[in-house]
Amino acid sequence: MTTLGPSGDLRLLDDFSPEPSRTGIWVGLAAISMSFAAFTSALIVRQSMANDWHPLALPSIVFVNTALLLASSVTLELTRRRVADFARGKAPDRSVAQFWLGSTLALGLLFVFGQYLAWRQLRTEGLYLASNPNSSFFYVLTAMHAVHVLGGLAGLLRVLYLLRQPVFALRRSTMDATSYYWHFMGVLWLYVLIVMWIKL
Amino acid sequence: MSVASVQHAQHHAPPQGFIRKHVFSLDHKVIGKQYYALALVAVLIGMVLSWLMRIHLVWPNAPIPGLQLLSKSGAPGGIMTPEYYLSLLTMHGTLMVFFVLTNAPFAAFGNYFLPIQIGAEDMAFPRFNMMSFWTTFVAFCILVAAFFVPDGPPLSGWTSYAPLSAVGPDAGPGEGLGQTLWGLSIFVFCIASLLGSLNFIATTLDLRTKGMTLARMPLCTWAWFITSCISLLAFAVLLPACLLLILDRVAGTSFFIPGGLVISDRLQPHSGGSPLLWQHLFWFFGHPEVYIAILPSIGIVSHILINSMRRPLLSSRVVIYCMMAIGFLSYMVWGHHMFVSGMNPFSSLMFSFPTLVITIPATIMTLIWLGSLYGSRLRITSASLFALGFISMFVSGGVSGFFLAQPSIDIYLHATYFVVGHFHMVMGVASLFGVLAGTYFWYPKMTGRMMNESLGRIHFWFTFVGAYCIFMPFHYLGLAGNVRRYSAFVDDYLLPLIPVHRFITIAALVTGAAQLIFLYNLIHSRFRGPAAPPNPWECTSLEWTMPSPPPFDNFGGKHPVVYHDPYQYGVKSSTGDFLMQDSPEEAQA
Amino acid sequence: MGKVFAVIVVLIAFASAVPIITHHWFGTAIELRPPEDISTHGHAIDEQLSETMVEAGLSFLAAQFVLAFFVWKFSNRSANAEIKTFPGGAKWLVIAALALVGTEMLALGVLGQRAWATVYFTPAKPDALQVQAQAGQFAFYFRYPGADGKFGDLHPDKIDEGNSNFFGLDPANDVDSRDDIVTGELAIPANREIHLLMHAKDVGHSFYVRELRIQQDFVPGLDLSVHFTATKVGKYEIVCTQLCGLGHYNMKAYLNVLSQEDFDSWLKQKASEQ
Amino acid sequence: MSTPANTNDNLKADIIVYFAILALFGVQVALAYQNVHPAQLLVRMLAVAFIQAALAVMYFMHLRNEQRNLRLALIPATIFVMLMMNMIWSDSFRLLHMRPLFK
Ligand code: HEA
Ligand code: HEA
Numbered sequence A: 001m002t003t004l005g006p007s008g009d010l011r012l013l014d015d016f017s018p019e020p021s022r023t024g025i026w027v028g029l030a031a032i033s034m035s036f037a038a039f040t041s042a043l044i045v046r047q048s049m050a051n052d053w054h055p056l057a058l059p060s061i062v063f064v065n066t067a068l069l070l071a072s073s074v075t076l077e078l079t080r081r082r083v084a085d086f087a088r089g090k091a092p093d094r095s096v097a098q099f100w101l102g103s104t105l106a107l108g109l110l111f112v113f114g115q116y117l118a119w120r121q122l123r124t125e126g127l128y129l130a131s132n133p134n135s136s137f138f139y140v141l142t143a144m145h146a147v148h149v150l151g152g153l154a155g156l157l158r159v160l161y162l163l164r165q166p167v168f169a170l171r172r173s174t175m176d177a178t179s180y181y182w183h184f185m186g187v188l189w190l191y192v193l194i195v196m197w198i199k200l
Numbered sequence B: 001m002s003v004a005s006v007q008h009a010q011h012h013a014p015p016q017g018f019i020r021k022h023v024f025s026l027d028h029k030v031i032g033k034q035y036y037a038l039a040l041v042a043v044l045i046g047m048v049l050s051w052l053m054r055i056h057l058v059w060p061n062a063p064i065p066g067l068q069l070l071s072k073s074g075a076p077g078g079i080m081t082p083e084y085y086l087s088l089l090t091m092h093g094t095l096m097v098f099f100v101l102t103n104a105p106f107a108a109f110g111n112y113f114l115p116i117q118i119g120a121e122d123m124a125f126p127r128f129n130m131m132s133f134w135t136t137f138v139a140f141c142i143l144v145a146a147f148f149v150p151d152g153p154p155l156s157g158w159t160s161y162a163p164l165s166a167v168g169p170d171a172g173p174g175e176g177l178g179q180t181l182w183g184l185s186i187f188v189f190c191i192a193s194l195l196g197s198l199n200f201i202a203t204t205l206d207l208r209t210k211g212m213t214l215a216r217m218p219l220c221t222w223a224w225f226i227t228s229c230i231s232l233l234a235f236a237v238l239l240p241a242c243l244l245l246i247l248d249r250v251a252g253t254s255f256f257i258p259g260g261l262v263i264s265d266r267l268q269p270h271s272g273g274s275p276l277l278w279q280h281l282f283w284f285f286g287h288p289e290v291y292i293a294i295l296p297s298i299g300i301v302s303h304i305l306i307n308s309m310r311r312p313l314l315s316s317r318v319v320i321y322c323m324m325a326i327g328f329l330s331y332m333v334w335g336h337h338m339f340v341s342g343m344n345p346f347s348s349l350m351f352s353f354p355t356l357v358i359t360i361p362a363t364i365m366t367l368i369w370l371g372s373l374y375g376s377r378l379r380i381t382s383a384s385l386f387a388l389g390f391i392s393m394f395v396s397g398g399v400s401g402f403f404l405a406q407p408s409i410d411i412y413l414h415a416t417y418f419v420v421g422h423f424h425m426v427m428g429v430a431s432l433f434g435v436l437a438g439t440y441f442w443y444p445k446m447t448g449r450m451m452n453e454s455l456g457r458i459h460f461w462f463t464f465v466g467a468y469c470i471f472m473p474f475h476y477l478g479l480a481g482n483v484r485r486y487s488a489f490v491d492d493y494l495l496p497l498i499p500v501h502r503f504i505t506i507a508a509l510v511t512g513a514a515q516l517i518f519l520y521n522l523i524h525s526r527f528r529g530p531a532a533p534p535n536p537w538e539c540t541s542l543e544w545t546m547p548s549p550p551p552f553d554n555f556g557g558k559h560p561v562v563y564h565d566p567y568q569y570g571v572k573s574s575t576g577d578f579l580m581q582d583s584p585e586e587a588q589a
Numbered sequence C: 001m002g003k004v005f006a007v008i009v010v011l012i013a014f015a016s017a018v019p020i021i022t023h024h025w026f027g028t029a030i031e032l033r034p035p036e037d038i039s040t041h042g043h044a045i046d047e048q049l050s051e052t053m054v055e056a057g058l059s060f061l062a063a064q065f066v067l068a069f070f071v072w073k074f075s076n077r078s079a080n081a082e083i084k085t086f087p088g089g090a091k092w093l094v095i096a097a098l099a100l101v102g103t104e105m106l107a108l109g110v111l112g113q114r115a116w117a118t119v120y121f122t123p124a125k126p127d128a129l130q131v132q133a134q135a136g137q138f139a140f141y142f143r144y145p146g147a148d149g150k151f152g153d154l155h156p157d158k159i160d161e162g163n164s165n166f167f168g169l170d171p172a173n174d175v176d177s178r179d180d181i182v183t184g185e186l187a188i189p190a191n192r193e194i195h196l197l198m199h200a201k202d203v204g205h206s207f208y209v210r211e212l213r214i215q216q217d218f219v220p221g222l223d224l225s226v227h228f229t230a231t232k233v234g235k236y237e238i239v240c241t242q243l244c245g246l247g248h249y250n251m252k253a254y255l256n257v258l259s260q261e262d263f264d265s266w267l268k269q270k271a272s273e274q
Numbered sequence D: 001m002s003t004p005a006n007t008n009d010n011l012k013a014d015i016i017v018y019f020a021i022l023a024l025f026g027v028q029v030a031l032a033y034q035n036v037h038p039a040q041l042l043v044r045m046l047a048v049a050f051i052q053a054a055l056a057v058m059y060f061m062h063l064r065n066e067q068r069n070l071r072l073a074l075i076p077a078t079i080f081v082m083l084m085m086n087m088i089w090s091d092s093f094r095l096l097h098m099r100p101l102f103k
């Protein structure tokens, strides 16, 4: 039986016994993928059914948002490495890690704000949720994605909180799980974007 | 195969205070019991609703005393209106499918026994676990609240087909706030189920104790695990579907509502949506859901049967493969609910074939149970009676499924009481027999007291015979062409069938009343039952290694080590004819 | 107790089978079988149904009897009775299941596809009589194209039940619709193929005629069609089988199968009433 | 379970994968300018996107290093179920021809 230190901390870096939170996150991602697959199917059926399909020009800001979200993945990966450095004793303190994590959070928030701007832009064009199927799907897909991103932001906040504890309390699995989830948000966004780009 | 090592960092101290102990508890055992209690409340409400429905069907003008208190407009003077019948039907179906059959065999027993059976101290995410129960509870409250809204509870059936369910109050009574609450309730329920399944999967994969390989997990653990995989993906589809339905209702979108509909003389302001899309999404979830309802019972029944037969199954492995096969196939067959719905008729054939194929694993399982009975030392207890009853019911219900699976026959039988008979056999009784078997079997472990055996048997006979009396005639009615979801039978064609309905109603009232025996037994034994020994049934799995009821941390901070596969029965050992999973002893043949 | 279980299971199995074999409920006059088939395709479905009844019925009885027998034989044996294993073990049972269900599936599957195909994969004959059916909360209406053989267009915004404009026709502007005949019952000539065009006015409904062995949903936003030939003169119920609201149980119409002459005079009379 | 040591710092592999994904993105852009039917385009785009996602998930998200049981249980099931969902589409093509009678 392997034992972990009392807090199960990252200093026992080489413990690779499966951690529920890492498994859990994969399982969760499977469910999220399935939900978005369902949305996609709905979109495809709805489109072929429709006599009211009005192609929708994606608000240009979504491409900026895409860049933000992808950049946040990079900063998060940097965070992870710096945290690992610290845990291994290669880095003197956690400030660099905190900086990158803070940047990730900021980029994530900017992304959500950017999405909000995209909705505003559509609204000024007179496209509301119920205006036509294309706008409906645009709002639904982006909103569902944004809700998941907000969940990810909450996770990141928790990591930040743990990272700032006077006694180092961040578990490796927490770090990993959160960052997998966050990267997945990026992958998912690209998927959503491609679908919307082609179909809407 | 890797043996997951057991480390559980949040080793918890005993909970303090009433709220932490019994209400917002993190302990999987308390949560399991909470799920059980919720399912019990739901099944009782559902049962009373079914009585009211049955009474209304055969005595449509008889006032039911007190009913007007529940709804003044739905039952003026206690006489039910046709729309109120449909509301009760909808609530009955929804409560039973979601809050009884997803909760009792899966969430309740699964929560209580899955961690123990794999030697874990708790679920992987206790906090999530608590959240999923309370989320379920909220969903339940939302659904029940629909009883009390001004324009009546929803009446689109548990399937809530669009556009009836999507266009709003124009479509008639029950399509206002009530239907929105229905959608909301199911939406919330999906979230809870997703959290629950996630937890089950992570627990099974990560928290198995030393020596507990996947192959050594008891059959019910396997069933819960497979069920959670099914339910993870199924509820992930229902969730967006419910969201879209709610948006159609409250935000004016048109996902499921086509253009040009004139309802209550009003041209609806929608266009382009697809009613079939709802049906597809619903049944994409709906069919896996029925296996979510039956698989845990299959696992529980196998577990109990083996224990009562004092011998392992001819092959547990084959049963596991069959359950997996059913899991996979369950995603290929949803269209069999839509043969005459206007779906592409070619797809009907594509859906019919796997549906027929799914009877193969079911048959294999049945034959394995039967074959294992041969030459066993079957002990008859309340639990084993319900387990045997399960087999009988599963066969009856499954065979009628075989009729429905053929699209040509389904042209005639679809939407008749034949379907109602089919699903009550498999789901209304077979699945619930699994729950009842589980209850009689695990009650001593869960409460530390024995239940009364004689009452248990009386309960069994009433329920078994009664259920056949209720649900077999449904099949005959269906063959005669009796349409389902009718509030009253007014056609010339259906009037002669009323005596059969009367018989069913009486059987339902008697059978329902017999459930009071069970309820009495459940409550009375809790306080007055004789104390339960740790292993009253001489069972081998890990839950029976600990005192009854188990301490809050299950194994007292230690981690059991598992040496055997779960069903070492019919062997010679120091304990008798069985060998506990955690006993290092080697069995002599 | 095990023996009691066995006896009761056998009794139940018998009791379940009897009404199916005799088609009667306890020997009374309540008939529990599909009514006589009056369509040209229905016999295929009926054959399929009785075939399935035999095969599935036998499987049902066999399974219940074996269950009863084993429980009778092996319950409450003494604690040191020998434990035996079913001859052949799991392997043969799996093979038996595959063979049993496999052949049943093949036999029924192939047969069934044919029955299905006659209903759904053959197009209606060009000379079939076209009738349009519209289902709305809680009534069916039927429309015949009239002398010109053409249906006028539908305009949902023109639907006006008070003025008996159930379909939303626009005779003022639309020539085709002027001679359309709208009725509340579906009268058809016997032995002639009917091509029923189905249109839903509001929510989902269904068209079910037991004697015709036809059931098909009306799907809003989708215009489906079915075709059938009735062979026997008489009056039959058309009922709605898709939950459509409070009046669902009471939503019905009559199918009136007439001889060709009677049908012609019926149509003429209806045309004069419009 | 895979070897513990080399998961975190395998920068070289990461960079290679990163460029592979970028290259695939190039393929996508090229595809977008091909003149094909939108349905075709969707299929192709999704195919490439699927490879990209798989790479990202496997390497950046370290699924490659995850438990075997997890991979066995989750990936085939999810993919299978998603594929099955495509059966819904079979309807959508037919529906094109079955618009209501009214104009
Ligand atoms: C626990 C729930 C449960 C289970 C396990 C099943 C199991 C099966 N169901 Fe059922 N079904 C429902 C719950 C369930 N169903 C519900 C709720 C509905 C209706 C929903 C609604 O409309 O409201 C429904 C409706 C339904 C329909 C649609 C009918 C219609 O609306 O027109 C069909 C059609 O194919 C079907 C088929 C089957 C089949 C083939 C099985 C198979 O899995 C059965 C396999 C089992 C056996 C076959 C028995 C054991 C085998 C033997 C004894 C061997 C010999 C037998 C033969 C070879 C025949 N079911
Ligand atoms: C679990 C599922 C379940 C159960 C148990 C039941 C139980 C019963 N059902 Fe129901 N029923 C459905 C699921 C279920 N039903 C569904 C899904 C529909 C379709 C709804 C729709 O069309 O939309 C339906 C519809 C339905 C109809 C169709 C009405 C119509 O179409 O017009 C009728 C008619 O008689 C009916 C009757 C009954 C009766 C008399 C009982 C019972 O009274 C039988 C007696 C009770 C028991 C044998 C079990 C008691 C068990 C316990 C008390 C202990 C359990 C313990 C725990 C769960 C912890 N039900």
Ligand code: CUA
Binding pocket: C135, C136, C137, C138, C204, C205, C206, C240, C241, C242, C243, C244, C245, C247, C248, C249, C251
């Ligand atoms: Cu119309 Cu039911």
Ligand SMILES: [Cu+2]
Binding pocket: B286, B287, B290, B333, B334, B336, B337
């Ligand atoms: Cu099904």
